[in-house]
Amino acid sequence: MPELPEVETTRRGLEPVLVGRAFREVVVRESRLREPVPEALPELLRGRRLRALERRAKYLLFRYAHGTLLLHLGMSGSLRLARSVETPRKHDHLRFGIADDRELRFHDPRRFGLCVWIEGDPFLDPRLARLGPEPLGAAFTADALAANLRGRKAAVKLLLMDQAVVVGVGNIYASEALHGAGIRPGRPGGRLRPDDCARLVHSVRRVLRQALRAGGTTLRDFVNGHGEAGSFALALRVYGREGLPCLSCATPIQSRVIGQRSSFWCPNCQS
DNA sequence: AGTGCGGCCTGTCCGC
DNA sequence: TGCGGACAGGCCGCAC
Numbered sequence: 363m364p365e366l367p368e369v370e371t372t373r374r375g376l377e378p379v380l381v382g383r384a385f386r387e388v389v390v391r392e393s394r395l396r397e398p399v400p401e402a403l404p405e406l407l408r409g410r411r412l413r414a415l416e417r418r419a420k421y422l423l424f425r426y427a428h429g430t431l432l433l434h435l436g437m438s439g440s441l442r443l444a445r446s447v448e449t450p451r452k453h454d455h456l457r458f459g460i461a462d463d464r465e466l467r468f469h470d471p472r473r474f475g476l477c478v479w480i481e482g483d484p485f486l487d488p489r490l491a492r493l494g495p496e497p498l499g500a501a502f503t504a505d506a507l508a509a510n511l512r513g514r515k516a517a518v519k520l521l522l523m524d525q526a527v528v529v530g531v532g533n534i535y536a537s538e539a540l541h542g543a544g545i546r547p548g549r550p551g552g553r554l555r556p557d558d559c560a561r562l563v564h565s566v567r568r569v570l571r572q573a574l575r576a577g578g579t580t581l582r583d584f585v586n587g588h589g590e591a592g593s594f595a596l597a598l599r600v601y602g603r604e605g606l607p608c609l610s611c612a613t614p615i616q617s618r619v620i621g622q623r624s625s626f627w628c629p630n631c632q633s
Numbered sequence: 634a635g636t637g638c639g640g641c642c643t644g645t646c647c648g649c
Numbered sequence: 650t651g652c653g654g655a656c657a658g659g660c661c662g663c664a665c
Contacts, residue, residue: 438644472659516636582658622637624656
């Protein structure tokens with residue numbers, strides 16, 4: 363589910379609450395995530411002061427002096443603060459107790475999420491080492507994108523979602539960004555011209571920034587660290603709008619599965 | 634190397 | 650109302 367705006371929204375909500383403090387208790391209620399949650403997690407974290415809460419791509423990094431808790435929300439994961447007295451819901455797999463009778467809960471019905479411990483430099487971990495540039499950072503330029511797309515035949519939408527090309531863009535924002543750039547999702551990546559790449563970089567950044575400002579997109583169950591939904595679903599211009607009029611030109615929005623993912627575009631605005 | 638596909642899970646929705 | 654099937658925001662590993 364969560365793409366960059368949702369993960370970053372979560373991070374921003376939790377940072378002021380968690381950084382500088384320690385979890386007093388950690389409970390693993392369900393360890394079967396994408397990879398098994400380490401059994402030693404409670405002992406690794408208990409009483410240790412959190413130094414920083416960072417994000418890289420769609421990963422959250424809980425940074426400690428002795429290592430890093432690497433967390434990914436997968437497709438259906440969320441992190442939220444709850445009162446300890448509240449009965450855990452189904453699929454509340456991890457509980458991180460903090461003071462004041464509050465706790466952080468990791469909720470993930472589909473269990474595609476990830477929670478692992480990394481010693482040493484986390485950015486050398488293979489999961490992080492090969493990631494492409496941050497879309498809102500200086501390294502994501504039209505030239506860099508063009509270099510990554512050159513010669514490639516795969517649909518540009520799939521390449522936008524390839525975390526080695528640019529990170530943080532998932533199925534929703536890929537369709538949205540391509541609409542903003544006037545590029546059809548099925549176009550082979552290698553056929554984009556320099557001005558296409560420039561518009562696409564600009565559009566990716568604009569869409570992600572707007573979604574961030576709206577607190578992310580909640581289609582079904584995304585909530586931020588404080589349990590609140592994001593409002594960007596109201597601003598989606600093509601995603602999930604098959605057959606509805608394009609908000610720019612009123613042409614019916616088309617939909618097609620590309621690389622097993624539903625994709626949406628306006629046949630008039632995008633070419 | 635790049636590409637396409639299946640698998641991992643549960644929940645929800647749709648059509649019959 | 651019940652049931653089967655399709656589908657859902659991500660990522661990985663495998664075969665070609």
